[in-house]
Amino acid sequence: MIWRFTLRRLAVGLVQLSVLIVAVFFLIRLLPADPVARFVGMNASPEAYALAEQSLGLDLPVTRQFEAFLFGEGNDGGGLFRGELGTSWVTGSSVNQEIRQYLPVTLELITLSFLIAVGLGVPIGVLGAVNPGGAADKGTLVYGLFAGSQPEFSWGIIFIFVFFVVLGIAPGPLGRLSPLTDPPDFVTGAITIDALLAGRVDIFLEALWYLSLPILTLSFVLSGPIIKMVRENVAQTMNADFMFYGQAAGLPRGVLARDALRAAFAPALTLIGILFGFMIGGAVLIESIFSISGLGQYAIRSILAFDYPAIQGVVLTISALTLLIYLAIDVCQALLDPRVSV
Amino acid sequence: MADNKNTVLSARGLSVQYAAENPTLTDINLDIAAGEIVGLTGSSGSGKSTLAYALLGLTRRGAQVTGGKIDFDGHDLLALSDEELERVRGRDIALIVQNPRSALHPMYQVGRQISRVYQAHKDSGRTEAQQRAIEMLRLVGINDPERRSDAFVHELSGGMAQRVLIALALSTNPKLLIADEPTSGLDVTVQAQFLDTMWETSRETGTAMVLVTQEPGILANYCDRVIELDAGHVAKDVSASAFISASTKRSTQSPSAVERERQNHEPLLRVEGLRKTFPLRGTKKVVQAVDDVSLSLFAGESVGLVGESGSGKSTVGRCLLKLLEADAGKITFDGQDLAAIGGHTLRKLRQRIQIVQQDPYDSFDPRWSIEKSLLDPLVIHKIASPAEARGVIEESLSRVSVEFSVLSRRPRDLSAGVLQRIAIARALLMKPDFLVLDEPTSMLAPQDRHVILDVLKRLRTELGLSYLLISHDLTSVASACDRVVVMYLGQVVEVGPTVDIFEKPIHPYTKALIGAHLEENPETRRVERLDRVDLEGEIPSPIDLPVGCYLATRCAHATDACHKERQSLSPFSSHHDVRCMRVGQFELDEAS
Structure with a gap:
């Protein structure tokens, strides 16, 4: 099925x-x-x-x-059907290679941001639902108003100002590593993974250090909707008849908690997937502010230079990834919830 | 009161309160004996459900038990810890609720939901629990329980889901079963079958039962004792027969003067061969809502249209007002062919035919005052000048016995019963000849139902109004209609005077339907009748209908011919038509 x-x-x-x-x-x-x-x-x-x-x-x-x-042209072995996106008019190198270089940077940034946003947002949302009007709930409300009030790039600038300029506890927006550090060998393109593969824990930690502000900015903005969604879903589920009935049937509390999470999680999953797909192309402003040369930066550069093959390559990559993510969500939904028609 | 030795549960001084409101229940005392079936009744808001849940030591969110004790099995339930309560609930006291489809978790197979409750209480292995689930599903009359146990709740009908719930509740052999309006929302035949199963199971296993219901029919037919709540207090605690005889007896409509000269007059409304299908999106198939309906209604006559949900009753009603275009057939109202008219003529005609819908809260604009809602049609149809309007509205309201003070109120401030009467008053503003009432009483409590029926009967006498009462509630139809039209799967299967239909039904479907009707009379309890005609299985889908008689697959009298040949509605006696080729032959079946 x-x-x-x-x-x-x-x-x-x-x-x-x-x-x-x-x-x-x-x-x-x-x-x-x-x-x-x-x-x-x-x-x-x-x-x-x-x-x-x-x-x-x-x-x-x-x-x-x-x-x-x-x-492809003549017998150059290129063409979309062979998986080749062509040659960049600006750099003269293969668009495939360039995307191969920039995409992991963006994926690394947003994956880490999502891990943090989900890791914090889900428990906070559940707490808010379990204890409505409690500290977590009230805090969430204030935070939701706050985080949603400005776009992510302005938060990025504010964070740089506060943590780097004023407090001096965060690195400057200089990219993914200190300009003095040699990056690890290119394997996956994600610098944290490459550092670990090269056995360089020091570079791994340094990369996390340099990524901390961009990740903070993104997860700060992303966790708003995630917390709200989780809170609403869990609150709704806890009021659902089947939870009350489960209680009346004397099901142990652990079983009931699992029931509630399962029912609440499915809709939240959709939101997370959609946000993720959106962010692949949408993290461009954050990349600019923190000088991270990711896919968004590459896209901007290509557009400004009228580099048609590169633009096509970026659009197709983002679309294909987004489609795959949506597919993955739908499959997970179908596995979780039998009412989704398969 | 029950003997102390046999008492399963006894509550003393039980009080429940929702935060910052008046107590919902105050000082409730009650005892339930082993094997006893106790009806718990009272108008809506009287605290029935709250009490039912409180007997499990359970409250809805926001409510709290504020005092009293519940002795069960040597313990005070209210003094137990959460863990101890968890063990009692579901094992010794089980619950069935009124909305089974939302009470089951949507993401687990129903068999699994039964077995995990069994596992939680009986310390059994998974396989054993699964077997128990299947065994229970079979016990409550589910065909092919092995397959059904793998179904999810959205794949089940309401009746089937309710059976799953009772299987779940009884799987642990509880000493007490609490059923909170378990059959609201079910069709009468399903309701009767379900209550029979519950009654039989309770008698076999000796399980005591608390049955929460507003239906006097259910109290009379299934309960030994009735406890009535009024505003959170026990108002009555008496035997079922004492309870029923105390409440006003209602009689079946005797044939009224409308038998008068029917032959001499053209009917006010004549429907011939009405047919209406709805296309199924994405397929070439259609849902056959109305297949072949012919009926007539004379001026001053009231006709009941009965049948289970999905039989096409409401679709017929909507076609009569041309709210839906029929696919085929002819509707004539006072000599005018509805298909032939449109525009202004249709608008004029629609003043003469008015409709009252099922849910009064849906048929009024929630933001408008009642006065504005009633004024609007008068202005649109230019029936009264603003100066006269108030008088017209007040006259209309007094016809349905509603006080004028409601005019300044909004729909949500009024009870369903009052609002439904206002809906009737609004229809009357147009001075109609004919009313279509589409399930006007099904959202209402029994008391409100009686008021509406009294209003309807009075309107007929006072105004000579004719109406078509569409309802699945046979009690309403019996008391307010001259004739009854019985529908099954879009066809009229029997038409006749009310008395004949109720006392001498001919068609096997009508027999089953009438048999499922729970009379408010403890002397003729359904469970004690031996001549019950029950139908087997479930209603076929209106998408793939059988070729021959639609009832053939469920009928005990069906022959090969029944399965193959289409049946037609034929006269059985004067004014009594039946759609069954084997009419007059069942007696032979039954005799042999």
């Missing part, structure tokens, strides 16, 4: 992705932008312009360009 459900959802995901590929490719080319001029400069001679246009492949009709994007 669950396999058929997963396969069906994967098939739907592929269709969505295909539509997106077409849309992204043609929409970019509808922009009133001239990437060639950007490439050769405004005062280039017509010959140089023509040459550049040719080298970028922009002299071809748009349908030919699309064909080349899908199947």
Whole structure:
């Protein structure tokens, strides 16, 4: 059952992705932008312009360009169908490699932030529901108003000001490591994991240290909705008839607590998944503030440079990841809750 | 009062209070003897459910037991620790609640939910508990319990879920079973079957039972003793027969003067071959809500339309007002074909046909005062000038015996019974000839029900109003209608005068339906009747209907022909039609 459900959802995901590929490719080319001029400069001679246009492949009709994007040019072994996203017009290196380099940075940042946000948000939400009007509940309310009142980048700046500038207890926004430290060998791209793989606990700790403020900022903003969602769900479940009935049937308290969590967790899972998918592309401002060169930074750079292959690559990567995450949530939902039709 | 030796539970001075409110229960004393079935009744808000839960030492969130003691099995339940209480609940005292589908956890198989309660109390292994669950499901009459035990609650009908709950409650052989309105929301035939099962099980196992209900029919048919609560006090504690004979007796409607010259007149409303289907989204299949309905209603006549939920009663009612377009068939009202008219003519006609819906809170705008709600139709239809309006409204309200002071109130300030009467008054503002009443009493407490029925009967005498009373409550129909139309799965299966339908039903479905009707008479208890006609199994799905008679799969008299041939509604005697090819042959079956 669950396999058929997963396969069906994967098939739907592929269709969505295909539509997106077409849309992204043609929409970019509808922009009133001239990437060639950007490439050769405004005062280039017509010959140089023509040459550049040719080298970028922009002299071809748009349908030919699309064909080349899908199947590669000639026998260069490229093309989307072979998993190649093309060559960046700015750096000249493969978009695949660049995404391979930047994506783990972003994933590392938001995964760690989510671990903290969920790790704190769920217990706080449960506490608030179990003891409405108690300290945890009231604190949550104030915090919810507070955290939600400003966007994450302004919190980032405030935290830098308070913890780095005023208190001096946090590192400056200089990236993932001190500029003086040699990064560990590139294996996964996530610096904490690579440091551990290289056996360098000191670099691992340093990376965590440098990531602490960005993680604090993200998890501070993210835990607001998570706490609220968990609180509402748990409160609702605790008032549910089946909890009352379970009590009347003399079920032990441990069993009842498990029942409540199971019923409350399913909807919260959806929210966490959606937030995560959103953050893959949405962490860009945090990355900018803390000089972390992640996928968001890469996307901004590509867009400003009219680097079409890179833009396409970023959009497709984010969409594919988001689709996979949604699929994973749906599968978990279906496993947790039999009412979700599979 | 029960003998001390046999007393299972006795409560003394029990009081329960919700925070900062007046006590919900004050100084309750009661005893329950072994094997006894005690009915616990009282109007809504009298504290019945609160008392039922308190007997388990349990309160809803926000409530607290403020005093008294409950002696059970040599202990005072209220003095036990939480852990000790956990062991008593579910093992010695079990509970059944009124909404079984939300009382079961939505994410566990129902069999598992039974077995884990059994495991928690009986120290048994998992396999043994699973076997016990299946055994219990079989005991409460669930077909194929091995498969059903793997079902989740959303896959079960309300009746089936209620059986699961009773299987769960009885799996541990409790000494006392507390059932809080266990059959509200169930159809009459299912209700009767369910209560029979519960009654039989209680008699077999010697389990004492507290049955919370507002239905005098249930009290009369299943209870030995009745405790009535009034505003948190015990108002009565008497035998069931004493309780019923004290409450006003209500009689079945005797055939009224409407038998008058029916042949000479054209009926006010005539429906022929009405059919209505609803497409099922995403498939080519349709739900057959109304399959073949023909009926007629004469001026001044009241007709009851009965059948279980899903039989298409309400759809018929909506087609009569052209709120739904029929797929086929012809509806004629006072000589006008409803299909042929529209626009202004239809609007004019709709003034003459008014509808009263089931839930009065849904049919009034909660933000409007009653006055505004009543004024609105008068203005829209230009029936009265603002100066006259007040008089028209007051006349209408006095017809339904509602005080004028309600005019400034809002719907949520009024009780369901009063609001439903205002809904009728609103319909009367249009000076209609004909009212469609769609389950007008099903949301109401029995007392309010009687008031509505009295109002309806009076309106007929005073105004010559005709009405179609759609209801699954046979008591209402019996007391307020001249004729009864019985529907099953979108078809009319029997039509006849009320007395004939109730006393000499012909169609096997009508027989079962009438048999399931719980009369408010302890002398003719259903459980003691031997000639019960029960239907087997569940109603077929209205999506894949049988080819022949829709009842064939559940009917004891069905022959091969019944399964193959479509049946038609044919006259049985004058004014009495039946849709059954084997009419007149059952007596042979029964004799042999």
